[in-house]
Amino acid sequence: MSDHVTIVEVGPRDGLQNEPYTIPTEVKIELIERLADTGLGVVEATSFVAAPAIPQLADAEEVFGRIQRKPGVRYPVLVPNEKGYERARQVGADEIAVFTAASEAFNKKNINCTIAESLQRFAPVLERARADGVRVRGYVSTVLGCPYQGEVPVAEVVRVAEALHEAGCAEISLGDTIGVGTPAKARTMLETVAKSVPMEQLAVHFHDTYGQALANIHACLDAGVRVVDSSVAGLGGCPYARGATGNVATEDVVYMLNGLGMKTGIDLMALARVGDWIAGELDRPRSRTGQAILKRS
Numbered sequence: 001m002s003d004h005v006t007i008v009e010v011g012p013r014d015g016l017q018n019e020p021y022t023i024p025t026e027v028k029i030e031l032i033e034r035l036a037d038t039g040l041g042v043v044e045a046t047s048f049v050a051a052p053a054i055p056q057l058a059d060a061e062e063v064f065g066r067i068q069r070k071p072g073v074r075y076p077v078l079v080p081n082e083k084g085y086e087r088a089r090q091v092g093a094d095e096i097a098v099f100t101a102a103s104e105a106f107n108k109k110n111i112n113c114t115i116a117e118s119l120q121r122f123a124p125v126l127e128r129a130r131a132d133g134v135r136v137r138g139y140v141s142t143v144l145g146c147p148y149q150g151e152v153p154v155a156e157v158v159r160v161a162e163a164l165h166e167a168g169c170a171e172i173s174l175g176d177t178i179g180v181g182t183p184a185k186a187r188t189m190l191e192t193v194a195k196s197v198p199m200e201q202l203a204v205h206f207h208d209t210y211g212q213a214l215a216n217i218h219a220c221l222d223a224g225v226r227v228v229d230s231s232v233a234g235l236g237g238c239p240y241a242r243g244a245t246g247n248v249a250t251e252d253v254v255y256m257l258n259g260l261g262m263k264t265g266i267d268l269m270a271l272a273r274v275g276d277w278i279a280g281e282l283d284r285p286r287s288r289t290g291q292a293i294l295k296r297s
C-alpha cells in the first residue's frame, strides 16, 4: 500500500465559510497563496454558491481571479449547480466539487433540495465538466450522523457515493459533518463504501467536534484511504450543521502522518507559520501541533 497521503486543504473554503465577520479578500488570497507555498498539492479555494446562503464567500470571483496559481498545485472550488459552474469557469477554475448528503434533512437545509434533486442538478454540471476536461470531486455530508435526523444508515452513504461515482466524480469525499464519528464506525463506513467505489477514489473529511478526528483518520488510513481533507489551524464548520466545530487541523494530521512514516510533501514548520498567522487574523485558537512546534522553535 502506498505511503503517500494527499492532503486536501479545505481551510480557505470550509474553514472560512462560517466565520462571523467579513474577512478581507486580501486575507483570503494571502491564505491560499501561503498554503500553496507549504508543499500542499490541493488547496480548495472558495465556493461559487448563492451569496445569501454563504455571505462570507460572496467574493469568490475576486478571490479566484486574483490568486497567483502555483504550477503543480490544484485549486478546486465548490459548485452547487450550473450557475455556480459558469461563474467558476468564467474566472478560470479547472477543478470543481459538487456536494450533497446522505441525510435528506441536512440536504434540504444546506442546498434546499432532496438528495435525488441534487443529483439531477449535478448531471448537467458533470456533463459540461466532462466536455471541458474539468475534474469533479463529489462530497457526501453527514456520513456518520446528521444534526437534524440523527443516525444515518450506511446504506444511504453507499447509495449516494455510488451515484456520484457513476455520474463521473473522480473522487468522493465522505464527510463527518458534525464530527460525531468514532474510529470503528468510521472504518466500517469507509470499508462498506469501498465495496462499491474503489478505495483509491475515496477521501475522508472529519470535523473534530468530539476530539475523534485524528483517531478516525488513523482508522481509515489502516483501511487503505490515501486522501484526507483537513483545514489549517482547524478552521471551519458548516453553517447548516448546528454545534459542529472546525475541521481537523492540517498541522495535526501532517504531524501524525510524519510519525507514521507516511509522505505528504508538506513542510510542517511552514504550515504551522501559516496556521499561526491566520489564527491571529481571525482571532481563533492555534492547532495543537502548530502551537507546540512554534513554541519549541
Ligand SMILES: CC(C)(COP(=O)([O-])OP(=O)([O-])OC[C@H]1O[C@@H](n2cnc3c(N)ncnc32)[C@H](O)[C@@H]1OP(=O)([O-])[O-])[C@@H](O)C(=O)NCCC(=O)NCCSC(=O)C[C@@](C)(O)CC(=O)[O-]
Binding pocket: 014, 017, 047, 048, 049, 050, 051, 053, 054, 078, 080, 081, 083, 084, 085, 087, 099, 110, 111, 112, 139, 140, 141, 142, 175, 176, 177, 205, 237, 238, 239, 240
Ligand atoms: C444550492 C442553492 C443555490 C440553492 O438555493 P435556492 O434558493 O433553492 O436556489 P434557486 O435556484 O431558487 O436560486 C435562488 C437565488 O439564488 C441564485 N443562485 C442560485 N445558484 C447560485 C449560484 N451558484 N451562485 C450565485 N447565485 C446563485 C439564483 O440566481 C436566485 O437569485 P434571485 O433570482 O433570487 O436573485 C443554495 O442553497 C446554496 O448556494 N447553498 C450553498 C450552501 C453551502 O455552500 N453550504 C456549505 C458547503 S457544504 C459543506 O460545508 C459540507 C462539506 C462539503 O464541507 C463536507 C462536510 O463537512 O460534510
